[in-house]
Amino acid sequence: MDLLAVIxxxxxxxxxxxxxxxxxxxxxxxxxxVLNIAHGSLYAIGAYTTASAVGLYFAQGGDSFPLxxxxxxxxxxxxxxxxxxxxxxxxxxxxxxxxxxVVIVLVTYGVFLILEDxxxxxxxxxxxxxxxxxxxxxxxxxxxxxxxxxxxxVIAMAIAVGLLxxxxxxxxxKGKIVLAVIHDREMSETMGVNVRRVFVVSFSAGVFLAALxxxxxxxxxxxxxxxxxxxxxxxxxVVIIGGLxxxxxxxxxxxxxxxxRAASVHLMPEAELFIIYLVMAVVLLFRxxxxxxxxxxxKI
Amino acid sequence: MSxxxxxxxxxxxxxxxxxxxxxxxxxxxxxxxTIAFAKGLVALGNVAMMRGGLVSxxxxxxxxxxxxxxxxxxxxxxxxxxxxxxxxxxFVSTIVGAILGPILSTYRxxxxxxxxxxxxxxxxxxxxxxxxxxSTDGLTLPGPTFLGFAPEGRALSLHLYIFTVTLVVAAxxxxxMLFDSERGLITLAIKDNELRVEYLGASVRAxxxxxxxxxxxxxxxxGVIAGLAIGHVDPEYAYWTTSxxxxxxxxxxxxxxxxxxxxxxxxLELVRSFSSLYFPNTWQLALGLFLLLVILLLPDGxxxxxxxxxxxxxxxxxxxx
Numbered sequence: 001m002d003l004l005a006v007i008x009x010x011x012x013x014x015x016x017x018x019x020x021x022x023x024x025x026x027x028x029x030x031x032x033x034v035l036n037i038a039h040g041s042l043y044a045i046g047a048y049t050t051a052s053a054v055g056l057y058f059a060q061g062g063d064s065f066p067l068x069x070x071x072x073x074x075x076x077x078x079x080x081x082x083x084x085x086x087x088x089x090x091x092x093x094x095x096x097x098x099x100x101x102v103v104i105v106l107v108t109y110g111v112f113l114i115l116e117d118x119x120x121x122x123x124x125x126x127x128x129x130x131x132x133x134x135x136x137x138x139x140x141x142x143x144x145x146x147x148x149x150x151x152x153x154v155i156a157m158a159i160a161v162g163l164l165x166x167x168x169x170x171x172x173x174k175g176k177i178v179l180a181v182i183h184d185r186e187m188s189e190t191m192g193v194n195v196r197r198v199f200v201v202s203f204s205a206g207v208f209l210a211a212l213x214x215x216x217x218x219x220x221x222x223x224x225x226x227x228x229x230x231x232x233x234x235x236x237x238v239v240i241i242g243g244l245x246x247x248x249x250x251x252x253x254x255x256x257x258x259x260x261r262a263a264s265v266h267l268m269p270e271a272e273l274f275i276i277y278l279v280m281a282v283v284l285l286f287r288x289x290x291x292x293x294x295x296x297x298x299k300i
Numbered sequence: 301m302s303x304x305x306x307x308x309x310x311x312x313x314x315x316x317x318x319x320x321x322x323x324x325x326x327x328x329x330x331x332x333x334t335i336a337f338a339k340g341l342v343a344l345g346n347v348a349m350m351r352g353g354l355v356s357x358x359x360x361x362x363x364x365x366x367x368x369x370x371x372x373x374x375x376x377x378x379x380x381x382x383x384x385x386x387x388x389x390x391f392v393s394t395i396v397g398a399i400l401g402p403i404l405s406t407y408r409x410x411x412x413x414x415x416x417x418x419x420x421x422x423x424x425x426x427x428x429x430x431x432x433x434x435s436t437d438g439l440t441l442p443g444p445t446f447l448g449f450a451p452e453g454r455a456l457s458l459h460l461y462i463f464t465v466t467l468v469v470a471a472x473x474x475x476x477m478l479f480d481s482e483r484g485l486i487t488l489a490i491k492d493n494e495l496r497v498e499y500l501g502a503s504v505r506a507x508x509x510x511x512x513x514x515x516x517x518x519x520x521x522x523g524v525i526a527g528l529a530i531g532h533v534d535p536e537y538a539y540w541t542t543s544x545x546x547x548x549x550x551x552x553x554x555x556x557x558x559x560x561x562x563x564x565x566x567x568l569e570l571v572r573s574f575s576s577l578y579f580p581n582t583w584q585l586a587l588g589l590f591l592l593l594v595i596l597l598l599p600d601g602x603x604x605x606x607x608x609x610x611x612x613x614x615x616x617x618x619x620x621x
Contacts, residue, residue: 035410095596101410102355106551107595109544113588120581233421233540240414274425277418284415288407 006145007262013151015258016158020216022235023165023250024209030182030245031202034093035101037108039210040232041115042084044223046214048119049076051128051223058132069133073218077211084211085204093203094196112232120225127222134219154216158254161209165247178202182245237280243290252291311473314559318465327454330461332569334529337468339363340565341522343549344475344558345515351479351555352508353491354405358416359546361423362393362519364538367527368427369393369520371439382444382463382528389524390517397516405508420538427535438534441527464525471518472558478514479558487511548587552594554601564602 025039036042053076054069062068088111096107137149169175180188181198189195213231221227238257242249257276264275271278283291322330342363349356366389373379373388400419407415428436443456451459478484486502494504527533536542545568552564571590575583598604 092592099599102413103595103599105355105410105413106547107592109547110588110591110595113584113591115588117582117585117588121585125581229541233417236414237418240411244410270429271425273428274422277421277425280418281415281422284407284411284418285403288411 003266005143007259007266009142009145009147010265011259011262012155012255013147013258014261015255016155017213017217018234018238018258019158019251019254020154020161020209021213021231022238022254023161023247024206024213025235026239026242026245026247026250027165027209028203028206029239030247031178032089032093032097032199033101034104034108034203035236035244036206037105037232038088038111038115039108039206039235040228040230041112041119042080042207042210042228043214043217043231043235044119044228045084045115046077046080046211047218047221047223047227048123048128048214049080049211050215050218051130052076052123054130054133054218055128058130066132066136069136073133073215074212077208077215080211081204081208085207086200088207089200089203094199112228116225116228123223125225127224128218129222130219132219150219157216161212162247162251169247234276237276240290241280241283243287243292246290246292249290249292307473307476311469315465315469318469319462322458322461322465327457330454330457331529332573333566334457334461334464335526336566336569337464337562338522338525338529339546339569340549340562341468341471341525342519343546343553343561343565344471345518345522346546346550347553347555347558347561348475348478348487348511348515348518349508350550351484351491352487352511353494354408354412354508354511355547355550356416356515357413357540357543357547358418358420359515359519360538360540360543361416361420362397362516363523363526363542363546364420364423364427364533364535365393365396366390366520366523367533367537368433368439368523370524370527371441371533372433374441374444375439380442380445380450381448382446382460385444385528386467386521386524390520393520393523394513394517397513397519401509401512401516402505405512406505417540417543420543421540424535424538424540427538434534436535438532438536441531441533443531444528460525460529464529467521467525468562471521472562475514476558479555483507483510548591551591552601554598554603556600556607557603560601560603560606 021043024042025036028034028036028039050073053072057069057072058066062072092111093104093107096104134148134150137153139146140149140152167175169179177188177193178198180191181193181195185195214227234257238253239250240253241256242251242253257279260275260279261272264271322333325333342359345362346356346359369389369392370385373385379385379388404412404415404419427433433439443450443452444460446459446463449459479487486497486507489497489502490504490507498504523533523537527537549561549564549568552567553560568587571586572583575586579586594601
């Protein structure tokens, strides 16, 4: 089989994963203007919660219906969103709105530091393994190559998540209200939109997407402390390449980065660790605000 | 008494106090302060840019560059003189800064933060795969010599400490002069409104580029000293969490006082050593809470507190006269 096709398939799988992990970040930035460094920690919390929940599911006799573990994964992510989202947004972030994007970055950096240790306190420092869902669907032969079917589930999931986010934002009344808030926060408020609620719900949706990223990753890896540290920077890179706040941008950025990484793994393994940042640096050099960012008037 | 108030004499007094403290402190304290001061130098560079509104999440790039240049020269070229290693480390990181500065300093806000972070992560990735430089294991550095003199044990720690204190006091004094100079004040004005600064005839780009290069040089210097004091360099020096620490120190200190930067750096190192000793799993939690409290209650950092005190005492003395 062609090397090109291999790179393409690997790249799409990795890109799909990247999209799920980073779409929440761009959504939260788009609505709240918050660049959330703690996104990686939320991802890790999602992974831990899933590891515990799926472990519990199989311990309680889930073997009779193993496919149910997928529902447990999504449920775990939803629990994380409902618990952590409102606490973070209402309890902390709202006190820093209007103090500038960079201050918010630092605040979420503080949250990141806190959550790293909170996870160690809750789940300890030993690794968790829940590989059952990963092996559940068997393998798919692709010419001479064998892929785990779960990888293609990730692609399907990414497409579903992307479509859902697009549909909710563009085709529902609630989504249009969110778009109005993105466009002009003050004007929407004067028109009677409950901006506070939009903020809480959007932030929690971002948390859900981060946790979902963790949930689908948990079966593929061993869940250990420090999981979120590298993910956060990768997600940043994807989101910045696409243009902050742009869902389409995040999708394009994810595929671009995914294929670039797959290409470097096969063609130039030395570059694997930094190819993402290289792509990001090159994109920012030519499009200083990312691929899909609208031009904004300079502040006077 | 006005003699005591001038900047050079204050620096000289501070230098004497710090050297005296070095002789009084146990060896671990000397080591801790040396590391804290080395990192403080990097944070000082961060503050120089933050005065203009730019927060760099990538100062680890210069920190790492400086440390690796020193390591490479010590191991592969056989140089051990600390003055030479510092010069080389600062030289190379200044060159890197001079190449990146004019490009990066046109970016603002989070784009600047993320692009600087990306560049330092590129170095991290490249070093992790560079087998000639020890890949993820890094390099182990021999103890430095001071113009042919090769102390060992506590004497080495003390020499390194005094060397660091000298550099810190010198750099701090020079940066204080820079901050109070025309260029330093223009930097502050850029933070408020850069378009207005342009219209008033100053070059935003040139000013920020110079700040950028100065920060790079300070980063390299800090890296060389930290590398020599720890005796080991690895790619983690360029990882984003390392750069995050420098931002932490800069935020904690604020931009009002140069001294506050080094105090903040010592606080961070103290918190880190003690809590990793007694609460290994919660020290980041403490750090994070601390950061949030500082941002919430002291938005201009510890330095603003010191400024307030000195103003209060000045007002008090005036009243008495």
